[in-house]
Amino acid sequence: MGLSMPYRAGLLPLLLAAVMLTAACGVRSKVIVTSEPSGATVTMNGVHLGETPLEHPFTWFWYYDFIATKEGHHPVGERHRFRAPVWLWPGVDLVAEMMPFYVPSTKRVHLELEPIDPRPRPDFAGVERVGG
Numbered sequence: 001m002g003l004s005m006p007y008r009a010g011l012l013p014l015l016l017a018a019v020m021l022t023a024a025c026g027v028r029s030k031v032i033v034t035s036e037p038s039g040a041t042v043t044m045n046g047v048h049l050g051e052t053p054l055e056h057p058f059t060w061f062w063y064y065d066f067i068a069t070k071e072g073h074h075p076v077g078e079r080h081r082f083r084a085p086v087w088l089w090p091g092v093d094l095v096a097e098m099m100p101f102y103v104p105s106t107k108r109v110h111l112e113l114e115p116i117d118p119r120p121r122p123d124f125a126g127v128e129r130v131g132g
Contacts, residue, residue, distance in 0.1 A: 073113035
């Protein structure tokens with residue numbers, strides 16, 4: 001004895017939903033950090049990431065504090081706000097998370113480090129000012 005036609009028609013959407021939920025890959029967010037000069041040690045919100053250039057996954061679209069250090073250079077710190085792409089807005093994000101492939105979201109951060117001047121600073125303590 002077979003299933004009736006209305007019952008079969010109602011079974012198809014349930015089957016498709018089950019397949020989409022089990023095959024979903026979702027959104028993969030990552031940040032690519034570069035620096036000038038390369039090889040700087042980077043932390044993101046106090047967590048050591050490694051040396052530039054590097055890639056690191058992140059979860060939340062919000063503010064991140066980056067600090068880069070390298071011997072012979074002044075450390076640099078910057079705050080970057082990662083804004084959510086359109087496919088992660090409420091409502092649309094449900095569809096993006098259920099796609100059967102990864103939806104990439106890549107943010108880029110570039111940090112410029114200034115070299116430390118190795119020359120000693122002049123001492124003007126005993127010099128009189130000329131003309132005034």
